[in-house]
Amino acid sequence: MKWAAGLLCLAVAVCAGLEGARADSLRVCADPNNLPFSDSQEHGFENKLAQLVARELGKSVSYVWWAQRRGFVRNTLKAGACDVIIGVPAHYDLVETTRPYYRSSYVFVSRADRDISVSSLEDPRLRALKIGVHLIGDDGMNTPPAHALGELGVVENVVGFALYGDYRQDSPPARLIEAVAKGDVDVAAAWGPLAGYAALHSAVPLRVTPITETRRFALLKFSFAIAMGVRKGDEALKRQLDDVLQRKGDEIAALLASFGVPSVREPAD
Known part of the structure; x- marks a missing residue:
C-alpha cells in the first residue's frame, strides 16, 4: 500500500x-x-x-x-x-x-514603379491588368475581393493564390505579394496587415492602397x-x-x- x-x-x-x-x-x-x-x-x-x-x-x-x-x-x-x-x-x-x-481592410498592392493608382474594384483599368487574389478553397469560401471581381465579371485576368499554400514554405500567404514584386501579376488584392508588412520588407518598393467604394457589394465586408x-x-x-x-x-x-x-x-x- x-x-x-x-x-x-x-x-x-x-x-x-x-x-x-x-x-x-x-x-x-x-x-x-x-x-x-x-x-x-x-x-x-x-x-x-x-x-x-x-x-x-x-x-x-x-x-x-x-x-x-x-x-x-x-x-x-x-x-x-x-x-x-x-x-x-x-x-x-x-x-x-x-x-x-x-481595424484593417483589404488593399490593393502594386509595384511603386508601375504607378498603378487603383483603389476601386470598379476601376475599368482592372480589366486590363493581371490581378492576384487569395483563394481559400473550392467550396465558394473565397476572399471578398475574389467574390467581388467575380460579380463584376472580371475573371479571365484573375490569378488565384492558395491562402493556405504550401506549408513547407515560410508564411505561405506571402506568395501573393511576392508575385507583385516579381512582376508575375500587376496588382494584388490582399488583407491589409499581410500587404503592409510585405511592403515594409520588400526589396522592390510597393504601393499599398485600401480598397474603397465597396457599397455595391453590400453582402461582402472589406x-x-x-x-x-x-x-x-x-x-x-x-x-x-x-x-x-x-x-x-x-x-x-x-x-x-x-x-x-x-x-x-x-x-x-
Missing part, C-alpha cells in the same frame, strides 16, 4: 505543478508559420502583443502551435490546450471575443475589427484582456504601425 500512497502523492504533486504552471502562464494558441501575425521564433506582431499582455498580467507566455486552418479553434482553444487566440474577427461566433484592438478570442464563458480572462487592451491602446497602435498594419476607421452606418 505504501507504493500506492507514494504514487498518489506524486500524481497530486505533478497536477499541482501543472496547475501552477498554467496559472503563471498565458497559454496562447498560434500558428508557427504565419508572419506577420505569428511564427515559432515569436517574430510576429501577435507574438509581441502576447508578450505585452502577459507582462501586464504578471505572467509568462507559452504556446500551443497549430496551423491556422480549418479546425484551428477546435484543436486548440476548444480542446483546452490553450486559453487565448491573439487575433480573431470581433464577434467571431466560435469564441468569446474581447474589445477590438485594431474591413474587419480584430479582437482576441477566449473560450466561451471565460469571462474572467476576457475582462483581464479587455483591461490591458484599453490601458495599452497607444502602445498597441504603435506596435501595429511598426509592422506596417494599415488602420482604417469603423465605417459609418
